[in-house]
Amino acid sequence: ETGVTQSPTHLIKTRGQQVTLRCSSQSGHNTVSWYQQALGQGPQFIFQYYREEENGRGNFPPRFSGLQFPNYSSELNVNALELDDSALYLCASTPRGLEGADTQYFGPGTRLTVL
């Protein structure tokens, strides 16, 4: 069974730029959620994708957007980067509709630094 993978592991961008982060869900999982984790904080929910559509969104502005593909993998896009966007971005997958649907299985994260 393959776990959740994310790429890249680290990324450095400058303010105003755009970034795309990628996530492959765990085998058999059809739902992907994205979280932002600032230093010393718990993960904050950004949004969730199910059946290639956004299915729930946290308190994040529209410049945070995403996609889910037919193979359940997902992308997180952030436009007009701000310094406060510097954080660890976590992807988690779940097998919605199946046993264990309420447990989030996290990837290792992408560390984004905005200068």
Add this chain to the structure above:
Amino acid sequence: GENVEQHPSTLSVQEGDSAVIKCTYSDSASNYFPWYKQELGKGPQLIIDIRSNVGEKKDQRIAVTLNKTAKHFSLHITETQPEDSAVYFCAANDSGGSYIPTFGRGTSLIVHP
């Protein structure tokens, strides 16, 4: 929405001692309470969970208790080992059925050899 408070923020113990981390939640309709362990440079990993129809659950040295009336739940680690050192997060799930958890701010557990 749900609000989860977690205490303490830092916990330092000697190897072999017990450690207890406490969380409270605000939404009485929440029904699933996972605990995650996050080691340096890694994503959170589920270590134990409990549902609202159960008061206590144990897995080897780890146990979780839930008091639905008081809306609080706790993680208990016995016979701590240096490899237990990590950040621990409690969470409560979204009662709306989308299974989106709200996380506490985390507890940094340090186990001294």
